[in-house]
Amino acid sequence: MNRFSVAALAALTLTTLALPTPPASGQQISKDELIFLTPDWTGQRFDDGRPRVPDDILERMKLVTLEEAWAVLRGQGYHFQYEGDWQVLDPDAVLVGRAVTATFVPGRPDIHDQYDERGRAEGRSGSQNSWPVDMLQPGDVYVADQFGAHVDGPTVGDNVGNAIFANSGNGFVYNGAVRDLNGLREIEGFSAFFRSYHPSHHNPPGRLNTTLVGINTPARIGAATVMPGDVVLGRDGGVIFIPPHLAQRVVETSEIVRLRDMFGQQRLAEGTYTSGQIDARWSDEIERDFSGWLEENIGELPVPPERIEELLENRTW
Numbered sequence: 405m406n407r408f409s410v411a412a413l414a415a416l417t418l419t420t421l422a423l424p425t426p427p428a429s430g431q432q433i434s435k436d437e438l439i440f441l442t443p444d445w446t447g448q449r450f451d452d453g454r455p456r457v458p459d460d461i462l463e464r465m466k467l468v469t470l471e472e473a474w475a476v477l478r479g480q481g482y483h484f485q486y487e488g489d490w491q492v493l494d495p496d497a498v499l500v501g502r503a504v505t506a507t508f509v510p511g512r513p514d515i516h517d518q519y520d521e522r523g524r525a526e527g528r529s530g531s532q533n534s535w536p537v538d539m540l541q542p543g544d545v546y547v548a549d550q551f552g553a554h555v556d557g558p559t560v561g562d563n564v565g566n567a568i569f570a571n572s573g574n575g576f577v578y579n580g581a582v583r584d585l586n587g588l589r590e591i592e593g594f595s596a597f598f599r600s601y602h603p604s605h606h607n608p609p610g611r612l613n614t615t616l617v618g619i620n621t622p623a624r625i626g627a628a629t630v631m632p633g634d635v636v637l638g639r640d641g642g643v644i645f646i647p648p649h650l651a652q653r654v655v656e657t658s659e660i661v662r663l664r665d666m667f668g669q670q671r672l673a674e675g676t677y678t679s680g681q682i683d684a685r686w687s688d689e690i691e692r693d694f695s696g697w698l699e700e701n702i703g704e705l706p707v708p709p710e711r712i713e714e715l716l717e718n719r720t721w
Contacts, residue, residue, distance in 0.1 A: 507618030550580025562587025
C-alpha cells in the first residue's frame with residue numbers, strides 16, 4: 405500500500421468519533437473489572453471502561469522526556485513502568501497515546517480453538533491477532549505482549565500495521581518480532597517499538613505458535629506493568645507506561661522543569677548568574693527574575709500560555 409492510500413485511509417478513519425467495540429469475551433476484561441482496577445482515575449472513560457486521558461494532555465506529553473516521567477512515577481511509588489532497549493522504525497519519533505493491551509501465549513490448540521469458536525459466535529472476524537487491532541480508536545497505542553516470540557512469531561506485518569494506523573492514527577509497542585519492515589516504514593507518520601525482526605509469520609500451516617488470551621487486561625511488557633488506558637510515552641529507544649491518574653502530574657511537572665531549564669540556561673549564557681547559583685536552590689532574587697521572564701516571554705515558550713498564567717498566579721515571587 406502506498407503512502408497516499410495509507411494517509412487517505414487514516415484520515416477517513418480518524419473522522420469517526422468512535423469505532424464499535426466488539427462484545428467482551430473470555431479474553432477481554434469486563435467493564436466492571438477494568439473500573440475496579442483503575443480506582444484512582446476519576447475522568448472520562450470509553451464505553452468499555454478504559455480510562456480516557458484528555459487529548460490535550462496527550463499532546464503536551466509529546467514534549468515530556470523519559471527522565472521526567474520516570475522521576476514522577478518513582479516518586480509516586482510506581483517502580484515498574486519503564487522498559488528499554490527497543491528497536492524502532494524511526495529513532496527520532498515520539499509515540500504517545502492511550503494503551504490498548506493484548507496478551508499472547510505460546511500456542512495451545514484447546515484454548516485457541518475455544519476462544520476462536522466463541523469469538524466467531526460473538527461476531528469477531530479474521531484471525532485472533534486482528535481482534536484487538538479492530539478495537540483501536542483515534543489516539544490509541546497498540547501494546548502487545550508477544551512473549552518475545554521470534555521465528556514463526558510475528559503477528560504484526562505491514563497489513564496489520566496499516567490497520568493499526570488507520571484505526572488509531574498511531575503506532576505500537578510490540579514485545580516480539582515483527583515482519584515486513586520495509587512496508588511498515590512506508591506508513592508515513594507511523595512509529596513502532598519492537599524487539600526484533602523475522603520474515604516468518606505466526607501460526608504457519610500445521611503449527612500453532614501463538615494464542616491470544618487477553619484483550620485490555622493487565623499486561624507485562626518486559627520489566628513493566630501496563631494497564632489499558634495507561635498513557636504510552638515512547639522515545640529515545642525506551643517506553644514508559646504512565647497510569648492515567650498521573651498523566652497530568654507528569655505533564656505539568658515536565659513543563660515546570662522545562663521552563664526553569666530554559667531560563668537558567670539563558671541566564672548562564674548571558675553571564676547573569678553563576679552555575680553555582682543556578683544549580684543550587686534559587687534565591688528570592690532569581691525567583692523574581694524567573695517570574696518576570698515568564699511574563700515577558702509568555703507567548704513564545706513551549707508551554708500553553710494558560711498554564712504559564714496559572715503558574716504565575718500561584719507564585720509568591
